[in-house]
Amino acid sequence: MKKLVLFLILIPLFSFDSRNDDAFGSGEWFKFRIHYGIVNAGYATLEVKDAVVDNKKVFHLIGKGYTTGMSRFFFKVDDLYESYIDKNSGVPYQFVRKINEGGYTKDQQGFFNQSGNKIVVKDYKNKSEKTFVIPDKTQDILSSFYYLRNHPNIDKLKIGESIAIDMFFDDETTKFKLKYIGREDITTKFGVVPSMVFRPLVQSGRVFKEEESLTVWISDDDNRLPVRIKASLAVGSIKADLDEFKGLSNPFKIKM
Template identity: 35%
Template sequence: MQRLVSLILLTLITLQIKAQCNDINTAFIAGELVKYHAYYNWGFIWINAGEVSFSVDAARVNNQPGYHLKAHGATYKSYDFLFKVRDTFETKVDTLHLEPFEFKRITNEGSYKANYLYHFDHDKRLIKASIQKEKAPKRDTTLQWKDCSFDLLTMVYKARNIDYSKYKVNEKIPISMVVDGEIHDIYIRYLGKETIKNRDGRRFKCLKFSPLLVEGTIFKSGEDMTVWVTDDANRIPIIVEAKILIGSVKAVFVDAINTRHPVTAEITK
């Protein structure tokens, strides 16, 4: 079960950012915490192998009110002997339009370790990236900051503020994000609405998507991932399923506290 947090980040970026990158945040507030269980498919068995959490804290960013966004994923200690994962993503953004200022990623997966640091220069419209991977020299690079291109974690939170109702079933929605020191243009296919049942028996009205993936260390290329998010004002991801090079993985919603809006997508009767 590799790239535990990356799975969720890459698949939960579910809307067109390019057309609405300056939308005002109305989906979440400081203090929100969302938790997931991470499952790995081994033959016919789904194993609950780890946990992932997403949190929002108030912060001062560039001398103005901001958010400190954080995602952390880890395998349970009982599974560490098979493959130990401790991944952390952090970014600092302003509160109004969620413009990023700094992004950090610390990856510890088995014997592999890597650190990523991006600084977003708002005046010069540059992204200064510093990447240190296991058994490789440190790489420093500077990218032209394309309009409406963001780091993975910022994209997840910005995507929660887009109006889904404007898209048609099977419509391809372009997105742009900075991954591994490069800017990638991909798309999401909107698949419509669906009511799903969580592993704990709770039911949610959801919106469904499938992203186009770039082939890499863990993922196959193509539309081999599916994500469901709540069909309400919060747009909280509920289930993410993905085929990987060996087997498949799934992230399943557990709980959310201090949401900005009531979770009206949950069916309680």
């Protein structure tokens, strides 16, 4: 459960962008309701703001996740993920990770040198600083979500095909893959939403049942907004549904 909110917030993480700036913009905000069985376990939010880093205008991405009610009594989660990304290229300049998941805590900040293919990670909890070599255009976990949202091939994939990017997380760079499953109309609180279905490929064993135990439904419109996520865990399963949204860059496609 330690990385559960991480995957649910950020691996829905998975709308898709190559930086046409048409899938999202400043002012976008949406909220997920997370269910563990019939229990309302918590919420996750994602927001886009404007900011300035080193005299450059950037998007400030903010992801938050937290448990509520009895779930908070049994397993308290308060997670904050932030990323500052270039408005044109979509590459990150900086990330923030401050989490508390049942007593498991991290307080980190990462500074990307994209031209030098390096990242400096400052660990405030352990009072340490490390430098890592990274591939070109490496993403952090939150920026990955937005980087994929405007990917030029996301709606052109054939069933079974994948998109892969380099993602830095937990002091290492991994190849993150998103496999296209097909299209499906799903019923939500907003109506029937035409969706593209994807499976992020994740490490099995510790939390998830198998490599393809996550399924993500993305709105089949210009927003490419995540509307549902399901995860099969080692014990039980979790579902997250889009609960609220505002500031979308494009009309939200709903079938009447």
